[in-house]
Amino acid sequence: MNFQLTKTEFIQYLNCPESLWLLKNKPNDYPKEAPSLFLQKLIKEGYEVEEFAKKLFPNGKDLPEKADPDFTEKQLNTDAKIFFQPSFKTSKNVFARIDVLEKLEDGSFHIYEVKSSTKIKDDQKHNHLKDACFQKYVLQECGYNVSGVSMMHLNKDYIKNGEINAREIIKTKEVSEKIKDLYPMVVKDIEDALHFINRSSINESECSCRYNTRSNHCLSFNYFNKNIPDYSIYEIINIRAKRINELLNMGCNCISDIPSDYNLNSKQKLQVASAKQNTPIIDQASISKSLNELEFPLHFIDYETYTNAIPQVNQFGPQKHLVFQVSIHTMLANGDLSHFEWLGNKMELPTDMLQKMKQFTGLTGTFISWHASFERDRNKEMMAMHPEYKQYLDYINTQMYDLEVLFKEPYIDYRFRGSSSIKKVLPIICPHLNYNALEVQNGTMAMDTWGRMMLDPDFDESIEHTRKELLEYCKLDTFAMVELYRFLMEL
Numbered sequence: 001m002n003f004q005l006t007k008t009e010f011i012q013y014l015n016c017p018e019s020l021w022l023l024k025n026k027p028n029d030y031p032k033e034a035p036s037l038f039l040q041k042l043i044k045e046g047y048e049v050e051e052f053a054k055k056l057f058p059n060g061k062d063l064p065e066k067a068d069p070d071f072t073e074k075q076l077n078t079d080a081k082i083f084f085q086p087s088f089k090t091s092k093n094v095f096a097r098i099d100v101l102e103k104l105e106d107g108s109f110h111i112y113e114v115k116s117s118t119k120i121k122d123d124q125k126h127n128h129l130k131d132a133c134f135q136k137y138v139l140q141e142c143g144y145n146v147s148g149v150s151m152m153h154l155n156k157d158y159i160k161n162g163e164i165n166a167r168e169i170i171k172t173k174e175v176s177e178k179i180k181d182l183y184p185m186v187v188k189d190i191e192d193a194l195h196f197i198n199r200s201s202i203n204e205s206e207c208s209c210r211y212n213t214r215s216n217h218c219l220s221f222n223y224f225n226k227n228i229p230d231y232s233i234y235e236i237i238n239i240r241a242k243r244i245n246e247l248l249n250m251g252c253n254c255i256s257d258i259p260s261d262y263n264l265n266s267k268q269k270l271q272v273a274s275a276k277q278n279t280p281i282i283d284q285a286s287i288s289k290s291l292n293e294l295e296f297p298l299h300f301i302d303y304e305t306y307t308n309a310i311p312q313v314n315q316f317g318p319q320k321h322l323v324f325q326v327s328i329h330t331m332l333a334n335g336d337l338s339h340f341e342w343l344g345n346k347m348e349l350p351t352d353m354l355q356k357m358k359q360f361t362g363l364t365g366t367f368i369s370w371h372a373s374f375e376r377d378r379n380k381e382m383m384a385m386h387p388e389y390k391q392y393l394d395y396i397n398t399q400m401y402d403l404e405v406l407f408k409e410p411y412i413d414y415r416f417r418g419s420s421s422i423k424k425v426l427p428i429i430c431p432h433l434n435y436n437a438l439e440v441q442n443g444t445m446a447m448d449t450w451g452r453m454m455l456d457p458d459f460d461e462s463i464e465h466t467r468k469e470l471l472e473y474c475k476l477d478t479f480a481m482v483e484l485y486r487f488l489m490e491l
Ligand code: SF4
Pocket: 015, 016, 017, 018, 019, 207, 208, 209, 210, 216, 217, 218, 219, 220, 221, 224
């Protein structure tokens, strides 16, 4: 076999050789899933950032998206100096498409790698410098002299004010010196990757994630680890790799196999006990104490936000959150419930929302949200942009209660599977409330739907219907909190 290796695959190899081997050698066994909305958003943003980066090279020559390396070679022999998306393939079948390539007077080349992040990442999972080395390797292997490499990324300090100037939003940093020491290691890694993916067999009876936490597992975990039970030790809340190794060495795969005196923290012990007893473990006194301290009226609040690499609204920078929707269910001491909702119909600051929600809630009572740090952070950002609402937003933040904390320890149910996300808790406690019945089922879908409705000239769905679906989704988020609150109060 002589499998091709692309940059994306090389990064996959660096993160997990086994998963890339499976993809190449047994594509039918490789778990396939449609790209998530989140991934599609990243890809779309990547293209948008690239368009701005290209503006910095007004004489650049756009090569067709699918153009092959032979076409590139012909183009490099023309008078053009800047090329967008030229592709190259080495004799060992390593393939690269370069974002921007500059041909210099001395015949050497300068590579520009464009990233939609706000900095050059060099962590283990996203190492942009290794990406740059990969591109350099392919060009050099194809016989071209690479005299420089630069990264282009978003300027994190950029704030939109009118039309976006590419020179202000894009930062260019030469990394030729920085990658000097890294380059030989990446070359070795590429050669190892080629050797590995072309092996006729590997150990498929287990993979290294068997000894690692759930956040590291990919969709191939079950293929490589066939004897892992459904409710396994990986589901234990915040379990560390060290504990996983110990438990596996003790022969414990399943939560119910864990000895009761095994060294876990209090939350983990409660989860294990709940699983063994098949029942939730509830600290009723602590729950009652917390809830009885809340001051009425109770305002159950949830925001939906829109982010984009390229800011769409003045006063916003890359990836900053624009609040486009709010739902508030307000409960009086006698249990009466009223509802306020607001959904933006323009890509603009939510000044109208703040004015109307302040009228609805006033500066009274307690605000309740789920994972409250998100709402608090949005309020802080809105304070900076709307100083006239500082007092109100300050009030919300100081009177904010996070309902999620009650499902982190005082109320533990093994069926939450180590999570306190409302999407895990709600179906267990309130199965009559169901996100699956909605067209918009989570925050990413809400952001994507609203963003397309606002910006996409080809948006062909009914605006009235789409608004109704968005409102239903956010309303369920706050009504779910109301129902969970009622449930806890009745314990
Ligand atoms: S579960 Fe982990 S080690 Fe196993 S194939 Fe996936 S990423 Fe690789």
